[in-house]
Amino acid sequence: MSGPAISINNVSKRYRKQVALDGVSLEVAPGERVALLGHNGAGKTTLLKLVLGLTPSDAGEITVLGAPPGSAAARRAYAYLPENVAFHKLLTGREQIAMLARLKGESAQRAAESLERVGLGDAMDRRIGTYSKGMRQRLGLAQLIIGQPQIVILDEPTSGLDPISREMFYSIVVELAEAGAAVIHSSHALTELEARTDRIAILRNGKLVADDQLAQLQINANLPIRLRVQAGLESADSIAERLGGARINGQAVELICQPGEKIARLAQVTSLGESVRDIDVIPPSLEDVYRHYCGPDATLEKAP
Amino acid sequence: MTGRIAAVAAAELKIALRNRWILTATFMMTAFGLVLALAGSAPAGTVGADRLTVTVASLATLSVYLVPLIALLLSYDAIAGEVERGTLPLLLTYPVSRRDVLAGKLVAQLTVVALAVLIGFGITAAAVWAAGGASLSGLRDLTRLYASAVLLGGTFLAAGFCLSALTRQSAAAASLAIAIWIVAVVLFDVALLGAVVVDDGGLFTTQIFPWLLVAGPTDAFRLFNLSGLSVELETGGLGGSAVSLGVPGWAPLVSMALWPCVLVLFAAFIFRRCEA
Numbered sequence: 065m066s067g068p069a070i071s072i073n074n075v076s077k078r079y080r081k082q083v084a085l086d087g088v089s090l091e092v093a094p095g096e097r098v099a100l101l102g103h104n105g106a107g108k109t110t111l112l113k114l115v116l117g118l119t120p121s122d123a124g125e126i127t128v129l130g131a132p133p134g135s136a137a138a139r140r141a142y143a144y145l146p147e148n149v150a151f152h153k154l155l156t157g158r159e160q161i162a163m164l165a166r167l168k169g170e171s172a173q174r175a176a177e178s179l180e181r182v183g184l185g186d187a188m189d190r191r192i193g194t195y196s197k198g199m200r201q202r203l204g205l206a207q208l209i210i211g212q213p214q215i216v217i218l219d220e221p222t223s224g225l226d227p228i229s230r231e232m233f234y235s236i237v238v239e240l241a242e243a244g245a246a247v248i249h250s251s252h253a254l255t256e257l258e259a260r261t262d263r264i265a266i267l268r269n270g271k272l273v274a275d276d277q278l279a280q281l282q283i284n285a286n287l288p289i290r291l292r293v294q295a296g297l298e299s300a301d302s303i304a305e306r307l308g309g310a311r312i313n314g315q316a317v318e319l320i321c322q323p324g325e326k327i328a329r330l331a332q333v334t335s336l337g338e339s340v341r342d343i344d345v346i347p348p349s350l351e352d353v354y355r356h357y358c359g360p361d362a363t364l365e366k367a368p
Numbered sequence: 369m370t371g372r373i374a375a376v377a378a379a380e381l382k383i384a385l386r387n388r389w390i391l392t393a394t395f396m397m398t399a400f401g402l403v404l405a406l407a408g409s410a411p412a413g414t415v416g417a418d419r420l421t422v423t424v425a426s427l428a429t430l431s432v433y434l435v436p437l438i439a440l441l442l443s444y445d446a447i448a449g450e451v452e453r454g455t456l457p458l459l460l461t462y463p464v465s466r467r468d469v470l471a472g473k474l475v476a477q478l479t480v481v482a483l484a485v486l487i488g489f490g491i492t493a494a495a496v497w498a499a500g501g502a503s504l505s506g507l508r509d510l511t512r513l514y515a516s517a518v519l520l521g522g523t524f525l526a527a528g529f530c531l532s533a534l535t536r537q538s539a540a541a542a543s544l545a546i547a548i549w550i551v552a553v554v555l556f557d558v559a560l561l562g563a564v565v566v567d568d569g570g571l572f573t574t575q576i577f578p579w580l581l582v583a584g585p586t587d588a589f590r591l592f593n594l595s596g597l598s599v600e601l602e603t604g605g606l607g608g609s610a611v612s613l614g615v616p617g618w619a620p621l622v623s624m625a626l627w628p629c630v631l632v633l634f635a636a637f638i639f640r641r642c643e644a
Contacts, residue, residue: 139464169371
């Protein structure tokens, strides 16, 4: 289809006097994965709930595949994985997923297949009450892949997952996006996200302060680049002196430069010839970019 | 649409079966029913009335207390529980309307009530039948009682849904459920009696009281069943029959049928407005 799958246009939402979202605009194309970042209380969950039609917005307009959020047409397209996904503990995994599959017009057989896919094949006839947190989270993944979702909304989904399950989660997200789903993925796990999203949107106090590809955000932020020079024939101390950097151990020197000076600095380093053994160029990480956009006063939660 | 209601209902029924609600409700109906039937059979033997009819009168009085209690205990958690567990937001992003969710839960819980009452009445009636002295006319009374008891259950299931959607908290919904039960089965009658005593045969007693009595869902149920008995019995409780009170004979039935409809619509209205 043409045009964005999710279109958020100048949307605001307040809870009593608390402003949760303030004039937020964001578009997600089919097949695109957008990471939604922001400090606790920045409005990430609120924005996702608006897109899902669970909460009405106060101002602005949201369309999901051209339909209002929460409408029958939109609901047929949704796949949602909430933070702390919960199910009824007295049902078995198979019964729970089969029930949800029926709501999407899919067969119980499809439910069993998706349970196999997330590694719950052996546990699916046990009651959910006996599941560990990671297993419940994988049950959440199983319901995500039922049907052919076109709108995938993930709210801090990897918090309870072990590294293997995380890999499985990201491969599922890639599959969904390759099948044409528009994905919004809110997270604190910055290092995980870095290589796994097409675009990054950052919310701060209810306002969208960034919305671009990581490379472009890095340029826009104009954050310093680190050059790590490994000493060759010459000692690290003397290289540090000649280049004006800081020695970080016996073998290496670190130079900090602005993006605009990078090439000039590199030329300077290579002119040293045999004195230098190797050089690493370290661009600002997503974490650095995030810190830049969320300001020094924002609290940064690291991924567990 | 019906497939979705069925999917919700099937899951709810499994839950009711596993948290032993079906068992508890059935046990309550059966145990109290048998005790009443056995205790009531001694005096009835000398009166000469049909034994099953006498039992129906006892079961009607029992149902006024037990059926609303069972229904409220089943339903108070229906929405509040989903909200507290955090299962509601996910469910509401699925292609199922809130109306269908409510309908599915109602179907499942009404099935539980219907099953519990059926087994409870069935075992009691079978015991009385086996003891002898029962006739087919008593069976007709029993069928009437059964149908109206299920309707009474529907009324209080819907009432439970209303307060569950209103409070959205299990504990608050539970305490309100008990409050509603006490008001509906005890305080409403006490208040009416008090008013009649104070009024001392005035306008209230002759004109307003009968209608208020019929308007209450539990009193309507009692009137409907006791006045419909195939044999006139000297029964306790408020009022003998609707006609003797000065209201039309159809009034209790209309009241009984209206209550669940109104409450279900009200529950759907509240649920639609509640944000997930």
